[in-house]
Every structure is written in C-alpha cells, then in structure tokens.
Amino acid sequence: MAVAATHNSRLKQLMAELTQRSRTATTVQDLLEITELAARFNAPLVYRNRLQYALAAVLALAGALLLLFQHQYYLYIRPSGWTGFALLMTAAAGLLLFALSRNRSVSRLSNDIFTKNVLFDNQIKPLAAKDVANQLLAAFLEFKRGNYSRKIEQLYQGHSASDNSSFSYYFYHFHYVDKRRETYTESDGKGGTRIRTRTVYDHYHRYGICVPQFKSPAVLVYSHAPDHKLPATYRPASNRFNNHYRVQSTDEMQAARLMKPAVVVAFEDLYPILQRPNVELQPDAGLCLSFNDNNLLLAKRQYSLQQPELFRQEIAAHTPLDKLHQALHFIHHLANHAAISLQDARL
Numbered sequence: 001m002a003v004a005a006t007h008n009s010r011l012k013q014l015m016a017e018l019t020q021r022s023r024t025a026t027t028v029q030d031l032l033e034i035t036e037l038a039a040r041f042n043a044p045l046v047y048r049n050r051l052q053y054a055l056a057a058v059l060a061l062a063g064a065l066l067l068l069f070q071h072q073y074y075l076y077i078r079p080s081g082w083t084g085f086a087l088l089m090t091a092a093a094g095l096l097l098f099a100l101s102r103n104r105s106v107s108r109l110s111n112d113i114f115t116k117n118v119l120f121d122n123q124i125k126p127l128a129a130k131d132v133a134n135q136l137l138a139a140f141l142e143f144k145r146g147n148y149s150r151k152i153e154q155l156y157q158g159h160s161a162s163d164n165s166s167f168s169y170y171f172y173h174f175h176y177v178d179k180r181r182e183t184y185t186e187s188d189g190k191g192g193t194r195i196r197t198r199t200v201y202d203h204y205h206r207y208g209i210c211v212p213q214f215k216s217p218a219v220l221v222y223s224h225a226p227d228h229k230l231p232a233t234y235r236p237a238s239n240r241f242n243n244h245y246r247v248q249s250t251d252e253m254q255a256a257r258l259m260k261p262a263v264v265v266a267f268e269d270l271y272p273i274l275q276r277p278n279v280e281l282q283p284d285a286g287l288c289l290s291f292n293d294n295n296l297l298l299a300k301r302q303y304s305l306q307q308p309e310l311f312r313q314e315i316a317a318h319t320p321l322d323k324l325h326q327a328l329h330f331i332h333h334l335a336n337h338a339a340i341s342l343q344d345a346r347l
Helices: 001-022 026-039 050-074 079-121 130-139 252-258 261-270 306-317 322-337
Strands: 124-126 148-159 166-186 194-211 220-221 233-234 245-250 277-281 286-291
Touching: 001 079, 026 079, 026 166, 026 306, 050 079, 079 124, 079 306, 130 148, 130 166, 130 286, 148 306, 148 322, 166 322, 194 322, 220 252, 245 252, 261 322, 286 322
Parallel strands: none
Antiparallel strands: 124 148, 148 166, 166 194, 194 286, 220 245, 220 277, 233 245, 277 286
16 A cells, blocks of 8 residues: 555656646647656556545445445334435545546546647647637627627637748637527426426537638628628529528629639538538638537547657657648638738738
C-alpha cells in the first residue's frame, strides 16, 4: 500500500504540472515537452486504486450483511436498515467513481493537448472577444435565428492562403433557442384524460466561417432558410443547384453577376461536403459560410500520455483538418471566380 501511495502521490504531482503546462502552452514545442515529462515518469500513468476498490467491496458487503441480519433477526427489513444500506452503497459508489475519474483524467488531459496541437498545426487560435461576437451577431441574417436566445458560444481566429488569394477568418459555434407552447394529453386519474399546455425550448447549433475582408453586394445563397430574407430572388439554370439552394439579393442583377457557372458548380460540389450550407455576403460585414457540421475543428487522436513516445510522434506530425480546408478552398474559389473584392488584411 505504501508503494501505491508513493506512486499515486508522484503521479498526482506530475498531472498537476502537465495540466498547468498544457493550459499555458503556446507552441507545438511546449506540447512536445509535456510528452517528454510524461516519458521520464518511468511508470504507467495509471493511479493504483486497489485500496479504493477493496474499501468499496467492504462497504458493499457490509450493506448486504446489514440487510441480511435485519431480515434474519426481525424477519423483515426495518427503515433504519434501508437507510444504512443506502449510505454504505453510496459510499462504495463514491469510492469507485473517484478511482475511475482520476484515471480518466489522463485521457482528458491527452485530449486537451491533442486539441491544442490540432489548432496550432492549422494556424487557429481561440478568441475571447465579445465585441467581435456581437459584431457578427448584428451583421448577418444567419444569426437572426432563435426567438428566445442566440449566442456565439465559441469563436476562433485563423488565416488561410492559396495561390491567388489570402484572408483571415473567424470560425464560430452559434447556439440559438426557439421557445414555443405545445399541448399534450395526460391521464386525469379518473379513467379519462385532460389536455395540458407547456413551454418547450428547442436548442439548435450552427457553425461557420466569417471572412470580413470580402466586399460584395448583399447576396444570400441558402439551403437552410434563415428567419429573415432579402427581397429579390435569382434562379440559375442548373437543376442540380436549384434542387439544393435558393438565391436572394437586394438586386437580382447583383446575384446574377455573383452566380457565374464556375461558382454554381462550386456550390453544387459543396453540398455533399457540408450539412445545410448557407453563404451570405453583406457589403459592410463580408462573407459568412454557415452549416450544421460540428466536426470541422476535430481530428481523431490515436495515442495518449499513456504511450508518451508514440504520443510525442503524433504531436510532432502535422494533423490536417480536411473538412475545414475544403470549406476554405470553397471560399478561395468564390473569391477567385466571383465578382468580389477581397482585401488581404489580417484580423
């Protein structure tokens, strides 16, 4: 037990240091140093929980014996017996949850490190800027959803460059809530039914990329209709496009100038990649590409701090975000083929 206590104490100190280093890491090298510290621990990063498991087993057995004793002695189980049993089982469950939770902390920290590394590899950083979030909420029709609440939950900043265009962008997670009243039927307790009403809150999530440098007349190309729309409509000749999208603008001719054949094809190719994509262009706000997909900033981790050398190699290798790059490639294509002015200036 003393050896286990010493191991657990060393591991607890190491985890505290690794967690702090992960929180303050600003480069891939910082993350690689975390894996080196884990490798130098020279023991599995697993808490030894035999004491907790043994105590949990003793408490569970004591609870069972308590019920058995009362049943044998009183021929029934008294309320105090059930109370004691519940307390003993709660304590046993607490010990088990504690043991399992602290071993899961290694996996959680590995996730945090890998997530940071993916952002570093793709030149993306979290952005805590309420003023930017509020500007986006006010600028685009996409954010006029939700009759109860609307909020940009997460905001990131990145930069993307191709052979012919370059731009900075914001990546966001938008959460909105619709409030509604509905009726339902329930039993009245007398063999009949009665109708009740209740308030229901429907939660929705949308994600997207905003590029403020785009300069274009107001045009909205949508597959997921927003609550607010633009007055003029335009319909390209492509049936494939029209099966998925609708086009609106403040001026039909402006929409026609934007929707060149190469742009129409790009929209058609985008539809199988992103769920319910919309593209909104506003003259004073830029471009907003929105969709339902929640995985554009996610990549699958293969290793963890439990395998520090393999995890180090995984961190050292570049981890691309293919779906994000496809979305950014679409925006570059739009900039190169549509009648749009793109001012290259970093945010």
